[in-house]
Amino acid sequence: MLERGLAVQELSINQILKGLENHHYVADRALGITLFLCLRLHKPLFLEGEAGVGKTEVAKVLAGLLGCRLIRLQCYEGLDISSAVYEWNYSYQMLEIRLLEATSENSKALGRPPDLFSPRFLLKRPLLEAIDHQEDPAPVLLIDELDRADEEFEAYLLELLSDFQISIPEMGTIRAPNPPIVIVTSNRTREVHDALKRRCLYHWIDYPSFEKELAIVRVRCPSASQKLASQAVRFVQELRKQDIFKVPGIAETLDWVKALVTLKQLSITQDTTDETLGLILKYQDDMALVRGEMVGKILKKTSVSPK
Amino acid sequence: MTNDEKILKNILRFCSVLRGQGIIVTTGQVLRLMEGLTHINLIRRLDVRSALGALLINQKSDIETFHKAFNDFWSSSFENKDIEFGKLLQPTTYSRKNKILERVTNESAFVENEDVSEIDLKSAHVRYSFQENLRQKDFAKLTSSELKQVKRLMRKFSWSPPVRKTRRKMATRRGRDLDFRQLFRASLKYEGWPILLTWKSRKVCYRPLVLICDVSGSMESYSRILLQFSYVLSRGWKHVEVFLFSTRLTRITHQLRHKDIDVALDHAVLAASDWGGGTRIGGALRDFNYKWSRRVLSGGAVVLIISDGWDRGNSECLATEMEHLRRSCHRLIWLNPLLGMPGYQPLTEGILAALPKIDFFLPVHNLVSLEKLASLLKGLDFSGHRNRTQRDERSMLDGVNYQRRQPAKERDFV
Numbered sequence: 118m119l120e121r122g123l124a125v126q127e128l129s130i131n132q133i134l135k136g137l138e139n140h141h142y143v144a145d146r147a148l149g150i151t152l153f154l155c156l157r158l159h160k161p162l163f164l165e166g167e168a169g170v171g172k173t174e175v176a177k178v179l180a181g182l183l184g185c186r187l188i189r190l191q192c193y194e195g196l197d198i199s200s201a202v203y204e205w206n207y208s209y210q211m212l213e214i215r216l217l218e219a220t221s222e223n224s225k226a227l228g229r230p231p232d233l234f235s236p237r238f239l240l241k242r243p244l245l246e247a248i249d250h251q252e253d254p255a256p257v258l259l260i261d262e263l264d265r266a267d268e269e270f271e272a273y274l275l276e277l278l279s280d281f282q283i284s285i286p287e288m289g290t291i292r293a294p295n296p297p298i299v300i301v302t303s304n305r306t307r308e309v310h311d312a313l314k315r316r317c318l319y320h321w322i323d324y325p326s327f328e329k330e331l332a333i334v335r336v337r338c339p340s341a342s343q344k345l346a347s348q349a350v351r352f353v354q355e356l357r358k359q360d361i362f363k364v365p366g367i368a369e370t371l372d373w374v375k376a377l378v379t380l381k382q383l384s385i386t387q388d389t390t391d392e393t394l395g396l397i398l399k400y401q402d403d404m405a406l407v408r409g410e411m412v413g414k415i416l417k418k419t420s421v422s423p424k
Numbered sequence: 425m426t427n428d429e430k431i432l433k434n435i436l437r438f439c440s441v442l443r444g445q446g447i448i449v450t451t452g453q454v455l456r457l458m459e460g461l462t463h464i465n466l467i468r469r470l471d472v473r474s475a476l477g478a479l480l481i482n483q484k485s486d487i488e489t490f491h492k493a494f495n496d497f498w499s500s501s502f503e504n505k506d507i508e509f510g511k512l513l514q515p516t517t518y519s520r521k522n523k524i525l526e527r528v529t530n531e532s533a534f535v536e537n538e539d540v541s542e543i544d545l546k547s548a549h550v551r552y553s554f555q556e557n558l559r560q561k562d563f564a565k566l567t568s569s570e571l572k573q574v575k576r577l578m579r580k581f582s583w584s585p586p587v588r589k590t591r592r593k594m595a596t597r598r599g600r601d602l603d604f605r606q607l608f609r610a611s612l613k614y615e616g617w618p619i620l621l622t623w624k625s626r627k628v629c630y631r632p633l634v635l636i637c638d639v640s641g642s643m644e645s646y647s648r649i650l651l652q653f654s655y656v657l658s659r660g661w662k663h664v665e666v667f668l669f670s671t672r673l674t675r676i677t678h679q680l681r682h683k684d685i686d687v688a689l690d691h692a693v694l695a696a697s698d699w700g701g702g703t704r705i706g707g708a709l710r711d712f713n714y715k716w717s718r719r720v721l722s723g724g725a726v727v728l729i730i731s732d733g734w735d736r737g738n739s740e741c742l743a744t745e746m747e748h749l750r751r752s753c754h755r756l757i758w759l760n761p762l763l764g765m766p767g768y769q770p771l772t773e774g775i776l777a778a779l780p781k782i783d784f785f786l787p788v789h790n791l792v793s794l795e796k797l798a799s800l801l802k803g804l805d806f807s808g809h810r811n812r813t814q815r816d817e818r819s820m821l822d823g824v825n826y827q828r829r830q831p832a833k834e835r836d837f838v
Binding site: 204 | 448450452453456459460463464470471474475477478479481482483484487590591592593604605607608611612615616618629713714718719722723744748
């Protein structure tokens with residue numbers, strides 16, 4: 118959490134890095150600097166990387182660090198304004214008309230037309246919530262997996278991210294008094310348009326090194342012993358170098374270590390690895406390739422005696 | 425010059441260096457960079473590098489180029505900047521003269537077919553039958569003058585890509601779902617009674633197309649023309665990815681984006697450094713599946729593999745990779761130029777292994793076959809289920825006029 122009286126703007130790089138550490142996110146300095154620049158320059162952050170390396174985590178941790186709300190928008194094909202920005206509460210509006218009629222307060226008596234397009238009939242969805250907020254500090258808006266949305270949504274988002282305003286035809290334009298901190302993630306199943314990427318600061322999160330991954334495991338699974346953690350990380354690091362279809366990410370490593378802890382294992386053996394392979398590999402072809410012989414080979418290479 | 429001005433000048437020079445290396449840096453980014461650097465302690469080199477990286481890079485493929493350029497530019501030999509500067513500024517050009525390029529541009533394969541007698545094209549009748557013959561003639565047997573004609577005809581093709589229904593709705597006159605927003609607004613005219621019904625239905629968009637073309641030695645007489653064909657396709661449609669392979673897989677979509685067709689084809693040929701080599705279809709498809717399938721096959725893509733099936737690699741590997749590919753795309757079409765030869769039977773191990781996984785196995789030896797392919801692609805049905813719709817699609821191949829029925833219930837869509 119932020120110290121009292123310290124504005125988001127005044128955070129230094131070291132304070133951000135310290136904050137990330139306190140929230141159990143192991144980050145390198147480059148990410149810290151990128152986050153720092155995002156906060157200072159009010160620009161969105163575009164995070165790319167392979168699946169399972171912790172892109173969504175960054176947003177959650179940042180929200181925790183700054184002590185603000187996290188608003189999450191999960192993208193999918195066909196995401197449109199009524200699911201992403203706002204929708205009118207039609208049934209409520211129709212009821213209102215009937216009610217006005219029933220209580221014979223028609224427009225002639227009132228002297229003005231009934232106000233059917235006022236904020237109380239507006240259903241706010243994530244993007245509008247992020248713009249039309251009354252909070253301080255501003256919330257963190259996470260736009261997750263933007264590559265799954267289609268180009269029409271990207272075009273809409275482009276406009277939003279440059280001006281931070283939303284125009285509702287019936288009501289007018291709503292501007293953000295305090296623009297939210299935007300983090301966009303992508304899995305690269307499709308190339309996101311250049312214009313959008315250029316509006317943002319870019320950061321690529323790669324698979325971690327041995328030391329970094331070990332630190333992550335130690336921080337996230339404190340109940341695992343040093344020996345188990347280092348053996349598991351060494352195994353996964355070696356597995357990433359093999360020719361498999363879907364290389365395991367950090368999320369898979371963490372799942373595996375937690376499973377081993379649950380199974381009360383103190384170290385890694387051939388049998389347990391073969392049994393729990395489904396936590397690391399998610400494709401049948403990969404599992405068939407790795408199970409048995411390759412597991413033994415890797416365990417031998419990482420100098421653990423296979424039993 | 426003050427220190428600040430020096431720093432500013434060097435940063436601007438660095439941006440020009442990046443532009444020379446092929447990384448796009450806009451003026452807006454440079455301005456933002458200046459603003460951003462005021463917050464950073466410029467003494468720490470790594471901090472500056474991270475900041476520059478965050479503000480100037482836009483995609484993963486630029487990261488390595490950026491790091492190399494940064495290290496070269498800000499290295500300890502700072503005073504020798506001017507000497508190296510000119511070299512760094514030069515963009516990478518295809519300056520190497522390649523034997524392959526010469527061979528392919530001379531189209532020496534076609535010189536042997538040179539026809540001695542000239543045809544009088546003045547009368548329309550002769551012209552028509554000449555064109556008819558040309559359309560039927562196999563690509564490998566064309567003379568160089570006929571080749572030019574064929575190329576011209578190919579460029580005039582109008583291709584209509586296959587479509588699919590997306591999950592996005594748009595307002596239509598008649599549809600399945602009610603558009604409540606418009607309905608409500610329309611009802612205001614009638615004091616809140618929803619008399620006018622407004623509908624919405626799913627928007628239709630084009631499917632992406634992926635072309636994987638064999639350019640090994642056995643396909644030599646067809647490669648150049650088929651490369652032209654892929655250029656024509658990629659210019660006409662929006663989402664076309666083109667890959668070439670013989671021993672390795674090379675992506676040439678970017679090279680084919682050039683406006684001038686000859687330059688584009690030259691760049692493409694040079695990019696595929698294993699042109700005319702041996703064939704390893706299985707290995708190339710494996711490469712594609714592992715590296716590219718997740719990035720280019722989204723959105724229900726149609727995959728076209730153009731190869732004659734003479735494979736030197738492992739046919740088991742080919743079968744597994746074809747199965748994998750089949751499951752990841754909407755339709756898998758194999759185009760074989762040898763199918764045009766009368767009496768040809770696909771008997772090689774590779775093709776036999778792959779045949780059960782293919783949705784359509786078609787010839788591609790002359791313009792007529794390309795026309796048939798165009799009409800097939802146009803008529804590929806909306807729905808994803810292979811079993812249900814293959815019957816209808818096969819009937820199109822007989823040249824029967826295909827009347828489009830109402831598409832089947834709008835259920836799962838690939």
